[in-house]
Amino acid sequence: MGDLGLGQYNTIKDFVQSKLRSFDENGHSMETLFSLMFQEKENILYERSSGYRIEAFSYGEVEDRILKRSASLSKLLSDVEPGSVIGLSMDNSLDWIECFWAIIVCGYRPLLINLRLSREMVERAIGDCGAKAVISDQRTYSIRTYTADAIGYADARFEPGVFGTEILVMSSGTSRRVKLCAYSAEELYHQIKGSYGIVAECDLIKRHYKDRLKLLTFLPFYHVFGLLAVYIWFSFFSRTFVELRDMAPETIIGTVRRHGVTHIFAVPLFWEKVYEQAKKTIHLRGENTEQKFYKAMKLREVLGDSAAGKLFSKLAFKEVRENLFGESIRFLITGGSSVSTDAMRFFNSIGYHLADGYGMSEIGITSVELSKKRSVLNACFIGKPMDGVKYRINAEGELEVSGKALAKYIIEDSERKIINNGFFQTHDLAVCENGDYKILGRRDDLIIGSSGENLNPNLIEPEMLLQNVNEVCLIGAHEGAQIVPTLVISVNAFISAEKLDQLDKEMKAKIVQMHLSTEIRRLLYVSDRLIVGDEFKLNRIRLREQLESGAFTLVKPLDADDRLDDPLADRLKEFFAEALRMKPEDISEQADFFLDLGGTSMDYFGMIGGIENEFSVKIPAGQSESLSSVAKFHEFLSDKL
Secondary structure (H helix, E strand, O other), X not given: OOOOOOXXXXXXXXXXHHHHHHHHHOOOOHHHHHHHHOOOOOOEEEEEEEOOEEEEEEHHHHHHHHHHHHHHHHHHOOOOOOOOEEEEEOOOOHHHHHHHHHHHHOOOEEEEOOOOOOHHHHHHHHHHHOOOEEEEOOOOOOOOEEEOOOOOOOOOOOOOOOOOOEEEEEOOOOOOOOOEEEEEHHHHHHHHHHHHHHHHHOOHHHOOEXXXXXXXXXXXXXOHHHHHHHHHHHHHOOOEEEOOOOOOHHHHHHHHHHHOOOEEEEOHHHHHHHHHHHHXXXXXXXXXXXXXXXXXXXXXXXXXXXXXXXXXXXXXXXXXXXHOOOOOOOEEEEOOOOOOHHHHHHHHHOOOOEEEEEEEOOOEEEEEOOOOOHHXXXXXXXXXXXXXXXXXXXXOOEEEEEEOOOOOEEEEOOEEEXXXXXXXXXXXXXXXXXOEEEEEEEHHHOEEOOOOOEEOHHHHHHHHOOOOOOXXXXXXXXXXXXXXXXXXXXXXXXXXXXXXXXXXXXXXXXXXXXXXXXXXXXXXXXXXXXXXXXXXXXXXXXXXXXXXXXXXXXOOOEOHHHOOOOHHHHHXXXXXXXXXXXXXXXXXXXXXXXXXXXXXXXXXXXXHHHHHHHHOOOOOOOOOOOOOXXXXXXXXXXXXX
């Protein structure tokens, strides 16, 4: 074992125990947390790509930058009372880390602003906690706002006095109400202490690659999952964060490979998208390759958790891993909502380790599945509660949580509530098997069927993700005094009549198979995306309102009379398919290259060059908006030729 950045200690376990012991002995304060977090001065805290170079910043360097920023910030806020709330409105960056700590070092309480929420929701949260100012990367607010650039680095380091005592985290707002959840150093201590159980029980999560343990900054630090399970946990133990500049698939894969990322924590939507893209890539490699892949997946299931099964994964799926994240990955976690068993099975079959975790804004992170058994991982269990946390399931089947790691208090509708002095009702439905817990969905999402039985969308929707289905949501729509369970199915806007008819038959057969034919009363095929903007899971309240107001765009299948049937159209489809890594038969003549098919500017301009060469034409610059479908190219080239 090389130098893992453990100071004087030889093992990770001893290192972790020593830091927790120091936290306990020196008092559960933000000042103690700060000093211990930046104790290993030489360890690398942050990496980012800068052209062809990789920039690295040590914990000692960043500590110095924080204290110099603190000196500047204290002057800007000289008229603001100590203990006041200061908002932090930034995407993940080194600036975020520096400004976050500068607020605390100057004696203030940071409000971590959720950038996914509407301005109205954020302004209300600012008012609820009485924030005095905001540090922002680009947005402005109703109270005075400073950019990170305005808080420069003073010549001299700040000499801290009294540190800020709390961090305020905003909930995701999917219920249309934003809660502010306060965590003091006491709760953070217990969150970190709980994470020690993971290190002690699970060898995989502490594995390094080339003596380094690096986390991709995929989850936003302003969200409770990103703040606690990523930033607080791993910076306390002096590990490295790798900056992710944007969410483009090629950026994610390129960043993971270039930096040798070992850990990725993400929401289910991310894993589902990677899984779908992998299936598409395998499909495009041809029928023979596709058959071999699925045959190997079946054999992997038969081998189970045996040593032979693990060796088979390592050898049989090496090429698949190379086309995804490469070989540096050690541990993957999903959390925030439900993930499909198919996606879990895929990652855990090809040689990675994907586990499900659980937490909420109000309770922090309370469990992660630590089993190495694929049968347990693939069934989406969330594990046992961490040290210092207790779970119980009440008479209604809801999970309740208690412990010292829960938020100190929450602010909801301007009212402050204490929640960590008893069991907190999560309103998540759960079951417990052999001490392992599994989330079945939200109680609020249950729909009463015509038979009086409860329909759980979280159990039904994954079964309805058939071929040609983008997304699906089961909604209890109000029609007068009745509730009509409606399955909203998002498909390609340019799906053919034959494909839509076949899909409808398959959907109805699936509903009969699941004994839901008397419960689900309506199927609605729409071209709208169901998860939009910055949402990372279905916003059922918004979708129900959209359904009840008739705002969905119903699918109108492409008629035979609307189709182009000539060699020029066929060749153009081949160009589109090559640029988009799709099959020509899946390209509709009317589908927009960008909006419907998901192409990028780089894909488009690469395709343009090929079309110009083959047809000896010059396509005028700036025509990407008017020439964005096979039909439009067909019209343009027909005129030119």
